[in-house]
Amino acid sequence: MKILVCMKQVPQKDAPLKLNESGRWIREDISYEVNEPDAYALEEALRQKEKHGGEVVVITAGPGRAQQVLREALAKGADRAIHLEGDEFVGLDPVNTAKAIQAAIKDDAFDLIFTGLQSDDYGFAQTGVILSELLNWPHATIIMQIEKKDGGIRVKRELESGDFQFVEMPLPAVLTIQSGINKLRYATLIGIKQAKNKPLQKKAFADVQSAIGPNLQQIQRLYIPQKTKKTELLEGTSTEVAKKLVEKLRNDVRVL
């Protein structure tokens, strides 16, 4: 099977985020990491390739820094990478991001496309499903298991409140992958060495611009959310804080 994995670089989980001058985005002088569900999507693609053979291609869109995500994926076992490189990709809405990806892979014939179920920055949870509609492929979201069948696949979807469901569909298809579908591997030293010789194709914004239209939605402003509750902060040494908390649990919350 030939599998494309769409991956995104997002701010590190505990990176201190600050607004930039525009008030519409964050300052980018922070640390980044791979979007967590995307790491699971890559792992699943590598496992499917190990079972059924084929090729795993990874793609990302973003500035030069985002190449790190592709390097790590190549080191873990992906065969080649495509980097849609440019600051312009950061501000695209999900429709345009999907269109850029579609344009970048137009000469490839994939059996499956994986994305993480959503990103930790925008959290749209849309790009994969939009891509499936642009390609006119079936899709399923929040996937926890994938089996290859004659003429297609059978996947396990996560539903709400602990329910699951199996769904069958023909290939090619797009799947959005849930965190925890598998156990992530680490890159080996040999893998890191081999990655240096694997193909990494760069495409500029100009290469896909003709496929992209104006954004259909636009952030007007970004801000720290207003607190809905007033938090009483307890301060002091650990023992003092522990005593104060017990007071609260006894007198305010009344569980002691």
Place this chain on the structure above:
Amino acid sequence: MSETILAVLEQRQGKFNRVSFETITAAQAIAAESGWTLEACVVGSEIGSIANEVAAKKLSKVYALESAALATYTPDGYVFALKQFISGKKPRLVLMPHTYQVRDFIPQLTTALGTTVISDCVGYRKEGDQFLFTRQMFQGKFAADVAFSGPGPHFVTFQAGAFRGDKAEDGASADLVETVQVQIPEGKIRTHPEEPFKEARQAVDLTQAEIIVAVGRGIKEQKNIEIAKQLADALGGEIAASRPICDAGWLPMERQVGSSGQTVAPKVYIALGISGAIQHIVGMKGARAVVAINKDSEAPIFEIADFGVVGNLFDVVPPLVEEVKKAKAGA
């Protein structure tokens, strides 16, 4: 002709998903501010009776999109039915709850219609004659006001709990339901779903727990779970966790709280090293009191905490266990 808001409600096997009523509340509020007409729509098979149920709410009309092929949810079936209906009706705004089902099909629908959805919103505001929709960004650390910049119809999904479902106003329910028969062509539906099932019988019912001690990434290592267990034991509560902890296998999945786990409402929820990503918050914001211990003073969990400790949980929890034991012994 007046502009229309269409609320698309979610049902399964003839029962409404409760968040559908939250969508009605949101839609009624926006209708009141804009003067636009509010209509609702339900998709499925043999859904006349629940269409009548929603007709009791204050709105102008309820459409039941009926087809035997819509008895079981598939994205292709729902997209076919809704695309056809919405293309004809041309509502200004289409509102839905941000459920797992809606997020499975709505990007397909909006793309097929050449429009977009502002997803997972927690509110809205009106500025001039434009509505902005507020959504959380960066796992809840920021909020963004987002505007539509393309042609309509404009789609919005609202996060569970963003509006109060019990505040949906009743109205005069006189003959508001119109059934629309949908003919879905052979081969249109490409995916074949099986019956939903539960993984294993849940041995732990966190929904009934009065005291919950929950751990997140801040617990760092599996062996540290023991510290949290000691606190839960001292308090006579249950241990729970955010998703990454269960994904790592440090606690069983049945102890997960959040959108993909259990939804809880204890007397107190003590969050240890939990940053407070949206997916976790939706599972525990019904707690009567929230205590958060986290080293990051800007962690979103403090947005909803009643009592907060900014500090290292490994410093705070052990003396807390001792103090709780003392308090219990003295009581």
